[in-house]
Amino acid sequence: MIPDSLRKELAARVREAITPREAAVDIMKELQRHSGWLTDEGVEVAAELLGLSPLQVEELATFYEMIYRRPVGKQVIHLCDSISCWCMGGERIMEQLREKLGVEPGGTTTDGRFTLIPCACLGNCGEGPTMMVGDTLHGRLTPEEVNDILCAA
Amino acid sequence: MPGLIIDDIPVEVPAGTTVIEAARSVGIWIPHFCYHPALGSVGACRLCAVKLLDGPVKGIQMSCMLPVQEGMVVSTTDAEAQAMRRNVIEWLMINHPHDCPVCDEGGECTLQDYTIAGGHGLRRYDGKKRTYHNQELGPHIQHEMNRCIHCYRCVRFYQEQAGGTDFGVMGSGARVYFGRFKEGALDSPFSGNLVDVCPTGVFTDKTSRFRARYWDYDMAPSLCPGCSLGCNITPVARYRELLKIKARRNDGVNGWFICDRGRFGGREVNDPARPRAPRVDGVDVPWDQALDTFVLRLGELLATHGAGSLALVGSPRLPLEGQLLLARLAEIVSPGNVCWFTTAGEARGVLAALETLPPEGVASLADVRGAGCVVILGVDLLAEAPMMALAVRQAWRNGAKVYVMGISEWTFGSFLGISVTPVSSLDEVPPAERVKPVLIGNSRDLPSARVDEKLWGGARVALLQSGPNAVGAALLSVDHDGASLEELLASGRIKGVVAVEADIPGSWLAGIPFVAALDWRQTETVAVAQLLLPTTSWLEMDGTFINYEGRAQRFLKVMNPGIPLRGLDPTLHPPRIHRSVPPGGDLRPAWRLLAHLVERLGGRSPESPFTGRWERLRDLHPEGEGIMVYTHGSDSSEGGG
Ligand code: SF4
Ligand code: SF4
Numbered sequence: 181m182i183p184d185s186l187r188k189e190l191a192a193r194v195r196e197a198i199t200p201r202e203a204a205v206d207i208m209k210e211l212q213r214h215s216g217w218l219t220d221e222g223v224e225v226a227a228e229l230l231g232l233s234p235l236q237v238e239e240l241a242t243f244y245e246m247i248y249r250r251p252v253g254k255q256v257i258h259l260c261d262s263i264s265c266w267c268m269g270g271e272r273i274m275e276q277l278r279e280k281l282g283v284e285p286g287g288t289t290t291d292g293r294f295t296l297i298p299c300a301c302l303g304n305c306g307e308g309p310t311m312m313v314g315d316t317l318h319g320r321l322t323p324e325e326v327n328d329i330l331c332a333a
Numbered sequence: 334m335p336g337l338i339i340d341d342i343p344v345e346v347p348a349g350t351t352v353i354e355a356a357r358s359v360g361i362w363i364p365h366f367c368y369h370p371a372l373g374s375v376g377a378c379r380l381c382a383v384k385l386l387d388g389p390v391k392g393i394q395m396s397c398m399l400p401v402q403e404g405m406v407v408s409t410t411d412a413e414a415q416a417m418r419r420n421v422i423e424w425l426m427i428n429h430p431h432d433c434p435v436c437d438e439g440g441e442c443t444l445q446d447y448t449i450a451g452g453h454g455l456r457r458y459d460g461k462k463r464t465y466h467n468q469e470l471g472p473h474i475q476h477e478m479n480r481c482i483h484c485y486r487c488v489r490f491y492q493e494q495a496g497g498t499d500f501g502v503m504g505s506g507a508r509v510y511f512g513r514f515k516e517g518a519l520d521s522p523f524s525g526n527l528v529d530v531c532p533t534g535v536f537t538d539k540t541s542r543f544r545a546r547y548w549d550y551d552m553a554p555s556l557c558p559g560c561s562l563g564c565n566i567t568p569v570a571r572y573r574e575l576l577k578i579k580a581r582r583n584d585g586v587n588g589w590f591i592c593d594r595g596r597f598g599g600r601e602v603n604d605p606a607r608p609r610a611p612r613v614d615g616v617d618v619p620w621d622q623a624l625d626t627f628v629l630r631l632g633e634l635l636a637t638h639g640a641g642s643l644a645l646v647g648s649p650r651l652p653l654e655g656q657l658l659l660a661r662l663a664e665i666v667s668p669g670n671v672c673w674f675t676t677a678g679e680a681r682g683v684l685a686a687l688e689t690l691p692p693e694g695v696a697s698l699a700d701v702r703g704a705g706c707v708v709i710l711g712v713d714l715l716a717e718a719p720m721m722a723l724a725v726r727q728a729w730r731n732g733a734k735v736y737v738m739g740i741s742e743w744t745f746g747s748f749l750g751i752s753v754t755p756v757s758s759l760d761e762v763p764p765a766e767r768v769k770p771v772l773i774g775n776s777r778d779l780p781s782a783r784v785d786e787k788l789w790g791g792a793r794v795a796l797l798q799s800g801p802n803a804v805g806a807a808l809l810s811v812d813h814d815g816a817s818l819e820e821l822l823a824s825g826r827i828k829g830v831v832a833v834e835a836d837i838p839g840s841w842l843a844g845i846p847f848v849a850a851l852d853w854r855q856t857e858t859v860a861v862a863q864l865l866l867p868t869t870s871w872l873e874m875d876g877t878f879i880n881y882e883g884r885a886q887r888f889l890k891v892m893n894p895g896i897p898l899r900g901l902d903p904t905l906h907p908p909r910i911h912r913s914v915p916p917g918g919d920l921r922p923a924w925r926l927l928a929h930l931v932e933r934l935g936g937r938s939p940e941s942p943f944t945g946r947w948e949r950l951r952d953l954h955p956e957g958e959g960i961m962v963y964t965h966g967s968d969s970s971e972g973g974g
């Protein structure tokens with residue numbers, strides 16, 4: 181359930197935007213922060229707040245990699261899966277993560293701590309290989325660093 | 334006008350034309366999926382590749398995205414262009430489920446055609462295919478997403494053309510999905526066009542699912558009888574059953590699309606219980622006996638009560654041929670007692686409409702689409718003439734201001750996704766905004782919708798009418814002094830009524846000793862008639878309707894009459910007796926029955942229903958733009974070919 185207090189706060193943000201549509205990503209991220217992922221209810225609430233149809237919100241939500249329309253673990257790992265990071269050994273990092281976490285890309289660890297998502301791209305091409313854990317971006321990854329980051333996360 | 338050369342053919346087209354259209358104008362068809370003349374170019378499918386050999390642009394180009402320029406030399410047959418198209422096809426087929434045998438699109442599928450045209454027959458890709466879950470989209474549309482080639486035509490139609498907000502495209506990259514947020518019936522009253530625009534079998538007509546293949550279809554150019562707009566359609570039938578209806582392009586009228594009412598309605602023609610045999614006093618009789626009885630009883634009536642005692646009643650849904658023959662029959666048996674309208678109000682409205690039209694004339698649907706300012710005078714277009722609403726939306730998309738009077742601007746505007754301004758009188762529309770103005774009303778509301786010509790000089794007017802051939806009915810009413818049945822009955826003289834495809838309330842006929850009905854529908858009038866002559870429906874005959882603008886259009890026979898094989902009592906099939914017509918198929922067009930009666934009653938029946946001023950409709954072509962039979966101040970101006 182999305183609480184009324186959150187709805188009110190979000191409605192105020194929509195009012196501040198020049199057009200409601202431009203507030204859409206912001207609203208979806210807030211609803212995601214609240215539930216851990218953007219639930220069906222969240223899509224409907226966003227639609228109501230933005231004056232859009234649920235489908236119109238869904239079109240946006242499913243376009244963006246960092247809006248999750250399915251439950252995810254506590255931390256989401258986005259590992260860049262594009263050409264610059266491949267050149268710098270990104271695929272080896274993917275192998276390492278799969279092995280260490282025991283999940284396939286797209287999967288969530290059994291303890292619910294991590295979800296592993298390949299993505300293209302994180303806009304950090306000069307610093308490949310790159311991954312993002314939660315909101316923190318990590319570049320020039322080495323296998324040792326990956327281990328450290330996971331332990332600390 | 335830039336000049337260019339396409340496959341050695343010099344072409345001159347207006348600036349802004351794309352190469353794909355320029356090629357089409359000289360008969361060169363460049364394969365394409367995402368481009369659609371009504372939906373525009375997006376360059377998504379990459380199929381329309383051509384090679385520019387010389388001129389301002391060179392190399393492989395997408396012909397739908399390329400405006401013509403002076404001096405271009407285009408080749409559609411160049412080896413490199415052909416290879417590109419061949420590869421695009423192969424690549425689009427990578428994920429295709431190869432389920433043509435169980436796909437309703439099979440045989441009328443653009444993807445099938447181009448796959449074969451491109452020569453792709455052997456699969457080289459052995460990776461996994463992308464698959465999707467389908468959605469239940471309501472009673473009309475079947476969804477099969479695995480067949481999708483991501484051309485975006487459906488969403489461009491649904492959202493851009495039709496203003497729908499419950500269907501769209503989700504996801505990104507190779508995973509895009511065309512559907513709804515949640516399963517459920519599509520909201521748009523134009524949803525059926527998804528079936529026509531999708532170049533493959535993602536959206537097919539659920540109402541005719543698994544019923545027939547393209548090469549089995551009975552088809553002919555026809556018209557929608559759903560309202561007075563006269564949208565062009567191609568009905569599809571098999572074994573005497575109407576299976577589905579497709580839109581037929583007519584740029585002056587409906588453009589490329591039709592509404593869902595037109596597409597999914599009209600199924601009463603399939604009703605096994607509709608009038609199928611002549612009937613006298615509730616008993617089925619042979620045609621000869623029925624016609625003899627008709628002549629006999631009519632004679633008795635006229636002998637007893639005099640010539641003024643018989644009313645002949647047509648209707649706005651009766652094709653023009655029947656309306657004309659009804660007038661002729663009236664001249665012989667009951668001059669001055671013919672009418673084509675039931676209620677006085679309806680007759681007054683339609684007749685007033687003919688007089689009210691401003692000199693600038695009637696707004697066609699094309700005029701509405703191109704208008705700069707639209708005022709809707711109290712008609713719920715979505716309920717009464719949906720394609721007019723779609724035309725208003727196109728005007729709005731091109732920048733027109735839309736005003737509404739006397740209807741809920743919220744329902745109208747939000748349903749079509751357009752912004753509208755409510756006004757309480759025409760004067761409230763700022764004069765500066767009356768650019769290329771079009772007023773849309775309903776003849777029913779005249780003369781209250783009468784327009785001040787001085788203020789609204791230059792305005793074109795669209796007045797909806799009460800049926801697909803109401804203007805035909807009105808023109809004949811003027812020629813023959815036809816009133817309405819209501820008025821004729823009020824005189825108290827009427828002792829007999831011949832109703833030809835007319836919907837007369839049963840209670841009006843209660844005290845009338847002689848009631849004969851010619852109809853193909855099981856109506857109230859048919860139920861009370863002592864004498865019934867069953868007629869063919871508009872799908873089972875050639876005929877003519879005159880739409881609200883006064884545009885005469887021809888429709889052709891689609892199927893043979895008769896009880897559909899599907900509704901046939903199994904004991905009747907296969908037939909145990911030799912017969913030349915199928916069960917329930919011995920029906921005749923109303924105008925032929927009327928012509929026969931004219932002869933029996935002492936007149937001369939014409940070879941063609943079209944004589945005198947109507948003669949020019951004889952060779953009216955069903956695929957042209959029609960002939961305008963009425964414009965203000967004259968009734969003889971010729972419209973587009
Ligand atoms: S569903 Fe049909 S029209 Fe829509 S994108 Fe796919 S192939 Fe094109
Ligand atoms: S707008 Fe009227 S004529 Fe056109 S398809 Fe719909 S019902 Fe038929």
